[in-house]
Amino acid sequence: MTHSSPPRVGFISLGCPKALVDSERILTQLRAEGYDIVPDYAGADLVVVNTCGFIDAAVEESLDTIGEALQENGKVIVTGCLGAKGDIVQQSHPQVLAVTGPHALEEVMTAVHKHLPAAHDPYTSLIPPGGIKLTPRHYAYLKISEGCNHRCRFCIIPALRGDLVSRPVGEVLQEAENLVQAGVKELLVVSQDTSAYGVDVKYRTDFWGGRPVKTRFTELAAALGSLDAWVRLHYVYPYPHVDEVIPLMAEGRIVPYLDIPLQHASPKILKSMKRPANSENVLRRIESWRRDCPDITLRSTFIVGFPGETAQDFTELLEFLKVAQLDRVGAFAYSPVEGAAANDLTGHISEDEKQDRLQEFMEVQAEISASKLATKVGQRMTVIVDGQDEHGSITRRQADAPEVDGVVYVEGEFDLPAGEFVEVEITNSDAYDLYARLVD
Numbered sequence: 463m464t465h466s467s468p469p470r471v472g473f474i475s476l477g478c479p480k481a482l483v484d485s486e487r488i489l490t491q492l493r494a495e496g497y498d499i500v501p502d503y504a505g506a507d508l509v510v511v512n513t514c515g516f517i518d519a520a521v522e523e524s525l526d527t528i529g530e531a532l533q534e535n536g537k538v539i540v541t542g543c544l545g546a547k548g549d550i551v552q553q554s555h556p557q558v559l560a561v562t563g564p565h566a567l568e569e570v571m572t573a574v575h576k577h578l579p580a581a582h583d584p585y586t587s588l589i590p591p592g593g594i595k596l597t598p599r600h601y602a603y604l605k606i607s608e609g610c611n612h613r614c615r616f617c618i619i620p621a622l623r624g625d626l627v628s629r630p631v632g633e634v635l636q637e638a639e640n641l642v643q644a645g646v647k648e649l650l651v652v653s654q655d656t657s658a659y660g661v662d663v664k665y666r667t668d669f670w671g672g673r674p675v676k677t678r679f680t681e682l683a684a685a686l687g688s689l690d691a692w693v694r695l696h697y698v699y700p701y702p703h704v705d706e707v708i709p710l711m712a713e714g715r716i717v718p719y720l721d722i723p724l725q726h727a728s729p730k731i732l733k734s735m736k737r738p739a740n741s742e743n744v745l746r747r748i749e750s751w752r753r754d755c756p757d758i759t760l761r762s763t764f765i766v767g768f769p770g771e772t773a774q775d776f777t778e779l780l781e782f783l784k785v786a787q788l789d790r791v792g793a794f795a796y797s798p799v800e801g802a803a804a805n806d807l808t809g810h811i812s813e814d815e816k817q818d819r820l821q822e823f824m825e826v827q828a829e830i831s832a833s834k835l836a837t838k839v840g841q842r843m844t845v846i847v848d849g850q851d852e853h854g855s856i857t858r859r860q861a862d863a864p865e866v867d868g869v870v871y872v873e874g875e876f877d878l879p880a881g882e883f884v885e886v887e888i889t890n891s892d893a894y895d896l897y898a899r900l901v902d
């Protein structure tokens with residue numbers, strides 16, 4: 463496997479505030495998928511021009527800009543209102559790679575994927591492979607920073623993307639606000655290390671709507687919580703200040719859901735992975751989070767079969783799982799990534815052994831998950847509609863992140879619009895999903 467620097471997209475946005483919202487959606491998606499956005503033609507691998515076609519002067523400006531982008535860069539995708547006006551663009555500039563009309567996020571992204579693919583690498587991607595098929599309009603991944611200050615031995619992010627660089631909080635909040643105005647109902651906050659947000663800029667004060675806001679995790683969460691959308695935090699490293707967002711969850715301002723990648727529970731393996739966390743502390747923290755916010759859903763990911771993991775270390779991991787009773791868990795069998803420091807460790811585990819451990823781990827968690835979900839039967843709750851399949855509607859609770867967690871099936875209901883919130887009563891459960899009926 464080879465890793466090169468991320469693909470770079472130049473973006474030019476012309477036109478009215480509505481066009482700006484389209485630009486925001488496209489930029490958000492590009493960022494979440496790992497594309498770099500660059501400010502000039504020369505540094506870009508491809509340029510997207512969002513055009514305006516409202517009056518003649520705007521048509522001319524748009525055509526000139528496309529011409530300039532073609533001359534300076536050569537690879538150009540055109541979107542926006544001018545694209546909807548017959549084949550003006552193709553006639554003037556037959557070299558453009560693709561032309562779409564306005565509000566065409568899916569088509570623009572398909573064209574970008576075709577002409578400038580971003581390799582999906584499970585070790586570096588922040589959004590699940592399903593996310594590549596494009597997030598529905600009612601939820602969006604909001605990327606708040608790039609890079610990471612940790613040096614976990616299995617990870618090559620810092621080598622690829624460098625140290626943490628936080629986006630200015632005013633810019634992030636403006637993007638979030640625009641997304642919500644454009645109809646997004648759920649914001650998924652992502653980065654390599656969400657709770658470290660702002661460390662690199664010493665929590666600098668920035669402005670949003672004229673008000674000062676610190677570039678810091680808690681302040682960002684509180685500000686996002688003032689928007690009319692579900693706000694879900696992913697990749698939250700359990701630093702002490704993470705406790706500060708639990709009251710926001712208890713008050714219903716952000717979704718009571720924490721995705722904390724713990725990776726292991728044996729202190730020896732955590733040390734060898736170069737993870738600072740300590741599992742006893744983590745258990746105490748979990749207990750206090752649940753005390754302060756009984757509805758909290760905890761999700762985590764783990765690596766099994768890390769080099770040097772003995773049967774004893776693995777047992778410790780299973781014990782931790784049984785005590786922690788996490789709601790959602792993802793796990794991977796360790797596999798070496800080119801360039802990762804862990805490759806030089808001794809004690810690599812055989813592939814068969816890794817797969818056996820992974821299976822045992824998943825069986826233990828499946829039981830925990832099934833018994834936790836069984837307690838939901840009979841409860842009423844609000845769910846968000848994601849879409850339909852042949853049996854009815856697919857929805858999610860606040861406890862379910864899209865694409866990585868389970869869902870709530872509302873069978874026999876085919877007309878619920880995606881992005882709507884509806885009330886249901888849970889009627890059944892299995893290991894990962896719930897079944898419900900609509901209530902008035």
Ligand code: SF4
Pocket residue numbers: 610611612613614617618619620654655
């Ligand atoms: S915290 Fe560790 S695993 Fe996560 S991006 Fe940073 S170095 Fe990689």
